[in-house]
Amino acid sequence: MSAPTFQEMIFRLKHYWSDRSCIITEPYDIELGAGTMSPETFLRVLGPDPYRVAYVQPSRRPARIIEEHVERRLRTAPMLESL
């Protein structure tokens, strides 16, 4: 099997987590240093409501040589048994 392209790999990961009941959202449209900082993680991990979401987050770290890389964030609450 030939290796997936970058965008094909992202499709597959999103489909995979979508099939496992994750909400798939677009990235947060403000400059973040990491996926954790998105309200979809920072706010949603709080409180008693279960939540499952997966999103790509462009993560900006000006001090790094590679200024911008794409970080994939997965969040399931509560943690899956299998993990």
Place this chain on the structure above:
Amino acid sequence: MTAPTFQEMIFRLKHYWSDRGCIITEPYDMELGAGTMSPETFLRVLGPDPYRVAYVQPSRRPADGRYGENPNRLYKHQQLQVILKPSPADVLDQYLGSLEAIGIELRKHDIKFEEDNWEAPTLGAWGIGWQVMLDGLEITQFTYFQQCGGIDLDLVPAEITYGLERLASFLQNKDSLYDVEWTKGVLYKDVRFKDEQQSSVYNFELADVQMLWKLFDLHEAECRRLLDLHAKYEDKTRFPILPAYEQVLKCSNTFNLLDARGAISVTERVGVIGRVRKLAVGVAQLWNAQWESAA
């Protein structure tokens, strides 16, 4: 066939355009008023290089907020933006094919193209275009881009902009977009209602007008400063044009917030739009100069 969920519909559209040679990118991670403002459109339509890209862009329009109480209007809605540069001869068929790919049987519906030329004064951009009406509902803006940043475009791109919430409401036959199924068992309102409500409170009632004016001035000054540095900067191929453009985006969003707050009078309006436009035009000229010097 059952209608796709919101996220399934987006998957299918991205796959469809990916299969037709488009790069698929994530949205730009800054507050934009429309997909056109992303550098993936604004800068890439300039210059002689062919380009094909498709991406979803959350589009923030503070004045359109309705506290989550209007079934058809959002502060932050999502657009799927497709740029085909140059426009292929069968672009219309490709577009109609994308509707079939998400389950719309064209012969069962009334599809009309209504003339609607498009203009973005803050970007110095305009095009000849149509809005696509599906059984009377506007679902897409279709434009042949003519000018961007005040520059005539050599390769006329086709810009296709889908309103994703409206399209999903149509497919799922919902009167309110908040009732659209995002994914199985999860509704749009479960994911986005609070955002809409709280953002409306901020944008209309609590945003600090003086601070916003200050931010506008600061972002404008930083962009200006960069544009002025260009003439003396030695290695032009690595000059930070994109960071300068990001300052334009900040200005534009701040302008939209001031507008929603009712802080811009009719007489001021033209002047402020002109200030943003001037920056956008400056950035576009540098971008063009950069590839010309590289060629």
